[in-house]
Amino acid sequence: MTTVHIDTCPVCGNNKFTDKLKYKDYLASGEEFTILECDKCGFAFTQNFPSEDVIGRYYDAPEYVSHSDTQKGFINTLYHIVRKITLKSKSKLVIKNSGIAKGEILDIGTGTGYFLNRMKECGWTVTGIEKEESAREYAKDKFGMNFHESEHLFNITAESKNAVSMWHVLEHVEQLNETMSAxxxxLKPDGTAIIALPNKKSADANCYKKYWAAYDVPRHLWHFSPEDFRTLAEKHGFSVIKMKPMYFDVFYISLLSEKNKKTILASLVGLIKGGFLFLQSLSGITKCSSVVYILKKN
Ligand SMILES: [Zn+2]
Structure with missing residues (x-):
């Protein structure tokens, strides 16, 4: 297997790391991966992750709902109900934070196209990038939208978009710094980047540790906290002007984490525990399972 070995921290350039934990791929392969933490900035990453040409098979699980759009099972049903609600809040968030009612948006890792379809309904001109061919075909059939392959990111005209969004995608992208630069x-000079990421310092990450579903190796290559994402954003000439919580994620992540632990009645236990963790996350955004970062160019 071709793997990617990281010897320089992509955030701060340091080359000394400490083993944070060994984490199993609960979803697809059952293989174990090591997550390392940078001694200098605290950024964590999956070491020796499969390279882009072979990582596809690690996404090949029926449970991988963000690409397959399956509705089987309790967790997936719940996911689809929540998606309806979150689609509305995502579009509102873009409109409010970009400061314009209509404009041009690029969504990177757009999946089956539900979010961009919603933005289109709101009157926005949309561009989508999605590496999975099956997801692109789904979006074409269902919404009549044509999305681009990954390489398109580097061909888009400079200063052409009012907003660029990435909803739980940056942690999957091998070219981390190149993507931030792109x-x-x-973005136009007054454009807005909206980037949602799991938070490795969240109350649920702290509770579940090696079972925390949002480590999701080897699909998640990078593991951010609000501090180290801010460092990365600033390195690329952005200011984090706002952080917004994604309150629903803690329930979904708790359900999956209980499944990882093989808990009896995992869904029920996950929901109840998710409720307690949700209450903890109300104490501050740094405890939230997922955080949406609103970035402006400096
Ligand atoms: Zn570092």
């Missing part, structure tokens, strides 16, 4: 280049 976003900056593509």
């Amino acid at each position: 976003i900056r280049r593509i």
